[in-house]
Structures are given as structure tokens and as C-alpha cells.
Amino acid sequence: MGPDDSAEFIYEKGVVLARDGEEARVVEDAVRAHFTATDGLDPEHVRRSGSRDNRSGITRIRVGDPGEGGRGTDRTVAGALRALRQAEGRAGRRLVSRNHLVSIAVNACPGDEPVPAAPSAQPNPAAAPAARNADGGDGTDGAVGVLVVDTGLTHDYRSYPLLARTEGDAQVRETDEQGILQQYVGHGTFIAGLVAAVAPHTDVTVRGTLHDAGAILESEFGERLFDAVEDGWPDIISLSAGTSNGRVDGLLGVAAFMEELRSRDTLLVAAAGNNASSSPFWPAAYASLPEYADAVLSVGALRGDGEFGACFSNHGPWVKVYAPGERLVSALTGFDTPVPYVYQHSTYDSCRYGFTYTCTCRSPRHTGVLSEAQQTSPGKPDQVMFEGLASWSGTSFATPVVAGLVAAYMTANGVTDPRAAARRLLADRAEFAEVRGTHVPALLPPTWRPVPVGPA
Structure with missing residues (x-):
């Protein structure tokens, strides 16, 4: 749940989303560089998961082990979002997102x-x-x-x-x-x-x-x-x-x-x-x-x-x-x-x-x-x-x-x-x-x- 366990929304742990192609590569590189400089996070976890060409143009990128940490702890996704803040400012649009749960039951x-x-x-x-x-x-x-x-x-x-x-x-x-x-x-x-x-x-x-x-x-x-x-x-x-x-x-x-x-x-x-x-x-x-x-x-x-x-x-x-x-x-x-x-x-x-x-x-x-x-x-x-x-x-x-x-x-x-x-x-x-x-x-x-x- 996030942010900060407020139950504002629910998302998939250890995974972020990016647009296919060059933007997905930028996200992977930026997150790996961020994790290399951050104690306790493994840059080797960063890899595309289930990437495929599709009409929605979206790639799932695994940035951490979903089994690590407690139920409300997701340092890897938080780190991935932080890693792209400057790049998003330069690009003028969002490059990375949590993988939210969309539901009829809020x-x-x-x-x-x-x-x-x-x-x-x-x-x-x-x-x-x-x-x-x-x-x-x-x-x-x-x-x-x-x-x-x-x-x-x-x-x-x-x-x-x-x-x-x-x-x-x-x-x-x-x-x-x-x-x-x-x-x-x-x-x-x-x-x-x-x-x-x-x-x-x-x-x-x-x-x-x-x-x-x-x-x-x-x-x-x-x-x-x-x-x-x-x-x-x-x-x-x-x-x-x-x-x-x-x-x-x-x-x-x-x-x-x-x-x-x-x-x-x-x-x-x-x-x-x-x-x-x-x-x-x-x-x-x-x-x-x-x-x-x-x-x-x-x-x-x-x-x-x-x-x-x-x-x-x-x-x-x-x-x-x-x-x-x-x-x-x-x-x-x-x-x-x-x-x-x-x-x-x-x-x-x-x-x-x-x-x-x-x-x-x-x-x-x-x-x-x-x-x-x-x-x-x-x-x-x-x-x-x-x-x-x-x-x-x-x-x-x-x-x-x-x-x-x-x-x-x-x-x-x-x-x-x-x-x-x-x-x-x-x-x-x-x-x-x-x-x-x-x-x-x-x-x-x-x-x-x-x-x-x-x-x-």
C-alpha cells in the first residue's frame, strides 16, 4: 500500500512501469546506478519482467525481490521512483510509475x-x-x-x-x-x-x-x-x-x-x-x-x-x-x-x-x-x-x-x-x-x- 501505508492505493511490490523502448532502458540504467550507490539494495535485481510489445506500450521492470521486507515495506520501488526524479524533470514527463491495482472495490x-x-x-x-x-x-x-x-x-x-x-x-x-x-x-x-x-x-x-x-x-x-x-x-x-x-x-x-x-x-x-x-x-x-x-x-x-x-x-x-x-x-x-x-x-x-x-x-x-x-x-x-x-x-x-x-x-x-x-x-x-x-x-x-x- 502506498504511500507510507496510508492505503491511498495498492500496487505490485518490487515492480515499476515504464514505456517500451528507450524510456525503459533509461529507467533500468538510472535505477541500477541509484542502487549501486545505495546500501542494502541490489542492482542485479533490476531487469525487465514480462516485457513484450503491446498496444499499451508498457514494460514491467522488476527492481527488487517482492519477498523482502515486511508487508508495508517496499524500499526498492521507492528507490526507483527517487532515481528518476531528475530525469523526469529533464524529459518534461513521467518516466516511471508504480504498478497500481485498478479495481471496482476501492x-x-x-x-x-x-x-x-x-x-x-x-x-x-x-x-x-x-x-x-x-x-x-x-x-x-x-x-x-x-x-x-x-x-x-x-x-x-x-x-x-x-x-x-x-x-x-x-x-x-x-x-x-x-x-x-x-x-x-x-x-x-x-x-x-x-x-x-x-x-x-x-x-x-x-x-x-x-x-x-x-x-x-x-x-x-x-x-x-x-x-x-x-x-x-x-x-x-x-x-x-x-x-x-x-x-x-x-x-x-x-x-x-x-x-x-x-x-x-x-x-x-x-x-x-x-x-x-x-x-x-x-x-x-x-x-x-x-x-x-x-x-x-x-x-x-x-x-x-x-x-x-x-x-x-x-x-x-x-x-x-x-x-x-x-x-x-x-x-x-x-x-x-x-x-x-x-x-x-x-x-x-x-x-x-x-x-x-x-x-x-x-x-x-x-x-x-x-x-x-x-x-x-x-x-x-x-x-x-x-x-x-x-x-x-x-x-x-x-x-x-x-x-x-x-x-x-x-x-x-x-x-x-x-x-x-x-x-x-x-x-x-x-x-x-x-x-x-x-x-x-x-x-x-x-x-x-x-x-x-x-x-x-
Whole structure:
């Protein structure tokens, strides 16, 4: 974790990233020279690890033994970063980076975990009416395409009627040996259901890029993003994953993909993250860089009443719009077979971010297997059964709501440019909410129903 065990982000120990070619050689040489002059560090450790030509243009360079030092000690990566400071100043750009963990669950902990919806529950946002497009058609011809980059689809997702137009990758592994739903399985299905509810007649494709508990190393992330658009760039990409990195100039591992995005017409709608922090969270924070202002729309989450920011939502001037993201209801699985789930994290006695409303930090109550109390007590973690719909919270879910609203606006108004549609949608339809004392643009779907928010 870093920097200084603050859990601001998680990265691969003993490894740094550099661009392929000459810059990778400069990094290797500079780090070896630095380690030669530094007691206790071995310059012979510095070598390329898994280097290959790829579209992301990134090389992994091993600078130390990951087994050395304690869990929070990584002198070799810290030394490598120091070794390149002067060279970066001369080059005018970053030459080296940690290999961050990009994840749907910020710092290994989600905004919250899904809760089974009541048998009588309906999707929230509810399914929008089948809108006519500007030419009087139903939008089925030349439909807007939304690409969801997330976990894969559950095997029975087509049992959920709203996902009839959805296709994509199946989840690699849904359950463990005991038949219990794996952690974060259903995340991509839930998101696809939100897009489909807000924007009927939209073609939704899900890529299971984040099939490993919703996480991937930065060194692989850029390449997998290129894989996701290999069959063609969509109108909109909905991405509910990212990481902070302590910097204001983006992620080295996705730099090539972001450059390519700039030259396309695609709009990237990206989640702002669930750290309750103002630190830039990438790729969403690219929205604050002038060269990406049109290409990226960053999305924060509103609490259940839609009037204020959710306790967990990241915030700051780099977050361009907010949408409901607390206790939304969508499909976690299809309907053909109930499936058990064991909670990983426990709720708190009070909001872990200091808010005073009844937030998802504390309600509904459950005990998880990874909590300290559970590790030291003989009790069992709570287990629930999912039979289709679930309630879930996070900027992960505010993001597809906004992606769906942009897609629906394109269909209804005959707009073919998703970036222009996003600008017009914000100008024509945005309301305002209050986040940390600041009035911010907010998009509220017409079919979304506020959830009562009580005091703690």
C-alpha cells in the first residue's frame, strides 16, 4: 500500500512501469546506478519482467525481490521512483510509475455489498418507457451502443427481461466449491441492468475485463481496454473501476489507450470512486484535464434522496456530474436459480466517513468474514440468498445511470455524437445537489424513485 501505508492505493511490490523502448532502458540504467550507490539494495535485481510489445506500450521492470521486507515495506520501488526524479524533470514527463491495482472495490473494500431486494421490489431506476426517436422510430435501427467494461455476465442474465438486448462475456467463475457466489460476481450484470432500464433500445455489450474479483494490475489494464474495443469503438464506454495514484497526470498504464480515445468519437463515462476523498481517481479524473474534457465524463454518487452526496463518494472539481448511487435496484443474477452469498465485510456502528444519515456503512446490518470481530470470534458470517434483484450502492452504479441517460438522450433527440449529447444533456437537464457544501450538477433519471434517508 502506498504511500507510507496510508492505503491511498495498492500496487505490485518490487515492480515499476515504464514505456517500451528507450524510456525503459533509461529507467533500468538510472535505477541500477541509484542502487549501486545505495546500501542494502541490489542492482542485479533490476531487469525487465514480462516485457513484450503491446498496444499499451508498457514494460514491467522488476527492481527488487517482492519477498523482502515486511508487508508495508517496499524500499526498492521507492528507490526507483527517487532515481528518476531528475530525469523526469529533464524529459518534461513521467518516466516511471508504480504498478497500481485498478479495481471496482476501492482499496480492496467496496462502497458496500449487495443486499437481496424484497420479492415485491421493482428496478430502481424503473424501466423507462419505450421512447420514440427524433425520426419517430423506436430506436431499434442504428441503436446507440454502450460497452460495459467490468465483471462478466452471470449465466442466467437473459432471464431478466430488461437484458434482452444485452450480450457479452460470461463470468469466468460464479460460485466456489460450496456453491456460494464469488465476491463481486454480478457487478457487471447489475450495471448492464441499470443501463438497460434507463435507456431501452440501447445495445449493451459487457466485457469481462475485471473477472478476477473486479481487479487488474495497471500493467495489464491498458492492454485489456484495447481488447475490449477490438471489434469496434462504441458510442459510450461505462467504466466503474479505477485507482488513485497520488498524482495529477493520469495512469502510465492507460496513457496509450487514453490517447487513442481522444482521436475517437467515443465518450468514456467513468466512476469517481468510493474513497470519500478529493484525490483524483483515474481514469475518471481525466475529465479534469483540458485535452480530455470532451472525451471523459466523471460521475460521483448521490445518496438515496438525490439531494446530497453519498457518504462514500469521491468528490472535487474533477468530478463533473453526480447521479443516484445509493441503494439502487437491479439484477444481480437472472431468475432461474437462487444462489447464496456470504458477506465479506461488516457494516459499522456509525458511518466510517462521519456522516449522520442512515447510510450504507451501517444499514442494513450484516457481519462479514473479513472483519476483525469475525476473525477472533467463533460466530459465522451472515449468508443471504439472491433470487434476481438486489440493492447495491457505489459510484459504480451512478456511472451506468449517467451512461444510460446520455444514450437515451441520443436516441430521443437524434444526436449521433455522444460527446455532444453529454454536453447538451448537462446543459438542458441537469439539476443541482449539494456535495460537501458545494452545489454540483446532478442528473436524476425520470423513472428513479428517491429512497427515504433517515438520521443516524
